[in-house]
Amino acid sequence: MSGRPAFLSAAEVERHLSSSSLLLPTLEKALANFSSGPEGGVVQPVRTVVPVAKHQGFLGVMPAYSSNEDALTTKLVTFYEGVSPTSTIPSHQATVLLFEPSNGSLLLVMDGSVITAKRTAAVSAIATKFLKPPSSEILCILGAGVQAYSHYEIFTEQFSFKEVRIWNRTKKNAEKFAQTVKGDVRVCSSVQEAVTGADVIITVTMATEPILFGEWVKPGAHINAIGASRPDWRELDDVIMKNCVLYVDSREGALKESGDVILSEAEIFAELGEVVKGVKPAHREKTTVFKSLGMAVEDTVAAKLVFDSWSSGK
Secondary structure: OOOOOOOEHHHHHHHOOOOHHHHHHHHHHHHHHHHHHHHEEEEEEEEEEEHHHOOOEEEEEEEEEEEEEOOOEEEEEEEEOOOOOOOHHHOOOEEEEOOOOOOOOOOOOOOOHHHHHHHHHHHHHHHHHHHHHOOEEEEEEEEEOOOHHHHHHHHHHHHOOOOEEEOOOOHHHHHHHHHHOOOEEEEOOOOOOHHHHOOOEEOOOOOOOEEEHHHHHOOOOOOEOOOOOOOOOEEEEHHHHHOOOOEEHHHHHHHOOOOHHHHHHHHHHEHHHHHOOOOOOOOOOOOEEOOOOHHHHHHHHHHHHHHHHHHHHO
């Protein structure tokens, strides 16, 4: 490696990744390439997760190479479930390393929090574009953390909802969310109140047991399930999982990491990339769930966008 790799802060990454008009099609292509097998040019193992049981934490390692962008990265992400909601230290922290694929030199180290938030929300938006009911008027967000904000930003940019609702276990955080974001948001006192009649539901919680129950969900609704990223954690109950059409980002990842999928024994209908490619249908007329665990290739292509913008001096 010649020279010292540059470091980009969260603010700098935000500046170089501000365009959803670039991020969305880039991620759509990456999803399709991932679901195309070897010819898609994506090499991505399921993430390695190291438990830090003494401190209720986890360290995840997420490497990937995408030949389409000729981009090689790995993300190091930590998740500490015991972090107090009032702590100044976030429960999730991440760093992305981008390498020169031709020789392995480390080119750039960047804060990974913005990339994680933006690419996760963007992939949910892609899933929703394909799977939401044709006439969707009510959006519901369960959770009020970083992912709630990133999802709200891109969902209100990409879709037109007549009403947005939010619920959070700690109500004052939901109230803070409603006061902070642009637009009107209704704060709900219970999950049932929040989801009743909702067309699109986003779950971005720290739940380890189901908080969303099928009896509350409107038939034909679309659910983006983002939390519960461990094989023994849940956000959705068996009624939802066994009666929905289930889409995932990665079959292999979902069957190894998703408690909602593993414990319910729900059948996976398709990967989102297969829908993007047009080889599997989007069942808009049915209740659908997109179980998102987040994939390394999403970080890779987003990091390459950051690098290209940064290196061009923009």
